[in-house]
Amino acid sequence: MQTHLSAQDDDMWYIITDGPMKIMKANTAIAITEGAPQMIEKHRSEWTTEDKKKENLDIVARDILYKTLDKNMFSKIKTCTTTKKIWEKLTQLCEGNDQTKENKLMVAIQKFDSIKMKSGETMNEFDERFSSIMIELNSLGKSYGKREVALKVMRALPREWDVKTIAMRESKVLNKIELHDLFADLKVYEFELGLRIE
Structure with missing residues (x-):
């Protein structure tokens, strides 16, 4: 069969x-x-x-x-x-043709460069948005190193995340951390932040 x-x-x-x-x-x-x-x-x-x-x-x-x-x-x-x-x-x-692909790649790179976490956006929502850009970039043949991706995520976060992002930068795990692990860590911190605010 x-x-x-x-x-x-x-x-x-x-x-x-x-x-x-x-x-x-x-x-x-x-x-x-x-x-x-x-x-x-x-x-x-x-x-x-x-x-x-x-x-x-x-x-x-x-x-x-x-x-x-x-x-x-x-x-x-x-x-x-x-x-x-x-x-x-x-x-x-x-x-599309080569020119169309080049245009799509330029747009995807611009999305990556300019991404910021929106006011009121949850870490889950931001994770989905960021990951969809990464998938788009990969499908167009563009890849970034783990450190570069992790730093981009951290720079995209609002100021109230500074304590967490500074600690992560100093821990020197950025060269090894996978994107899903980074977001899992940030989601735990988001939960802890919510508990402190309440």
């Missing part, structure tokens, strides 16, 4: 990257003395049940893609006639 699913997944990916499958057979009308036989397209009347499934995979793959798209995106690909064409159009729309 597992092998069949894997083969079907391979066939599905082939359809996305190379287009609909042609159902082929060896040409027995030509004698082959050495090497592989010449392949020709099978007539529909010769198709087996397996051949029919393979031929139908493009329709299945298109249906899967259609179901994942919102109305706006669907309207941009609805004229595409094969899964391969849909995939190429989606790649172009989502990734």
Whole structure:
């Protein structure tokens, strides 16, 4: 069962990257003395049940893609006639050309450089906002060192966090701390701050 699913997944990916499958057979009308036989397209009347499934995979793959798209995106690909064409159009729309990618990267870097914790924002909310920028940067091929990321988070915090951020800087853990661990630590401090204020 597992092998069949894997083969079907391979066939599905082939359809996305190379287009609909042609159902082929060896040409027995030509004698082959050495090497592989010449392949020709099978007539529909010769198709087996397996051949029919393979031929139908493009329709299945298109249906899967259609179901994942919102109305706006669907309207941009609805004229595409094969899964391969849909995939190429989606790649172009989502990734864009080199100039588009460069522009997206510049915007993401600006978001990173200018991020500040908002008044009334919880550490959970700030964590989500900051992490989404990091994911965007990583997807565009931009990465920062752990220390640089940790310092950016701490500089983005309001003044009431100064005691905590100074202590963290002096502890010299910034080169090793993962982003999720840093935010976990800050969330504990936020909770303690709340208790003191009450």
